[in-house]
Amino acid sequence: MEDVMETVSLFQYSLVYNAFSFTFATMAAATLFLWLGRSQVSPNYKTAVTISGLVCAIAAYHYWRIFESWEAAYIVKDGAIAVSGYAFNDAYRYVDWLLTVPLLLIELVLVMRLSREETVSKSVKLGSAAALMIVLGYPGEIATDIPTRALWGTLSAIPFLYIVWELFSGLGASIERQPESVRELVKKARLLTFASWGFYPIVYMAPYANISGASAETAIQIGYTIADLVAKAVVGVLIWLIAVRKSEAEAEKA
Incomplete structure (x- = not known):
């Protein structure tokens, strides 16, 4: 990571810096929206919405720590960038994902209200x-050579493919049993989850495309950040909307 820090440009530093700041604010706002919005859904869906807010809260905390680490790793002086001596800690991402990624799938299952x-x-x-x-995926992320990154990336793809199969095959019949008013929303939530998760491997493979140094680091940070915004904040709002509509539909039947 030190070589990357030595070659980062002011534009690259500012782009990543502002992306982290924006994402922290978005995740924090989404957390408040989802938790305050619990009052608009029936008890059957409060857990799903609570978990959606928890996902965004965890992400907000880790983006704040990532933001602080990025800021501490560099010194901006007279329009130039210098390395501060503190290494940028990107491991916060994997700690965040280890907590939030399972919860993202669980919230989708819960809002469907299966048996x-x-x-x-x-x-x-x-x-x-x-x-x-x-x-x-983590050993490949911190690997310094392409073969090692490719090996762990391939191993990580095995459970990823299983998740994709479950989303589109295992949950397919269950989605068709959902109320008509939310069926398309559930499909969109599933598709957005798949699309945003599918973006992570693309970003993960950035070094394969002869992108190195500061360019690779910038592409990885921006790519992961965009994927996080969609997978957590956007999907979280969709989960809330599904919960609201299902609550209304069930109230009409009562």
Whole structure:
């Protein structure tokens, strides 16, 4: 990471700096919105919305720490960038993902209100696969050579493919049993989850495309940040909207 720090430009530093700041604010705002919005959903969906807010709260904390680490790693003086001597700690991301990625899948399962047995089964399977995916991806993220990065990236892709299969095959029949007013929203939440998660491997493979040094670091930080915004804040609001509509539909039937 030290070589990257030595070659980062002022533009690259500012771009990443502002992206981290914006994401922290967005995650914090999404947390408040989701937790305050719990009052608009029935008790059946409060847990799903609470977990959505928790995901954004955890992400907000870690983005604040990432922001502080990025700021501490560099000294901006007279329009130039110098290394401060403190290494940028990107491990915060993987700590965040280890906590939030399983919860992202669990909130989607909970808002569908499946049977107790199916909810527990799918939550355990998807949550475990998500945690395994993150654990396997980390050694490749910190690797200094492409073969090692590729090896761990390939291993991490195995639970990722299982999750994709579960989202589109395992949950497919369950989605069709959802109320018509939310069926398309659930499909959109599932698609956004897949699309944002599919963006992570693309960013992970940035060094494969002959992008190195500061360019690779900038691409990785911005790419992961965009994916986080979609997977957590945007999907979280969708979960809340699904919960609201299902609550209304069930109230009309009562």
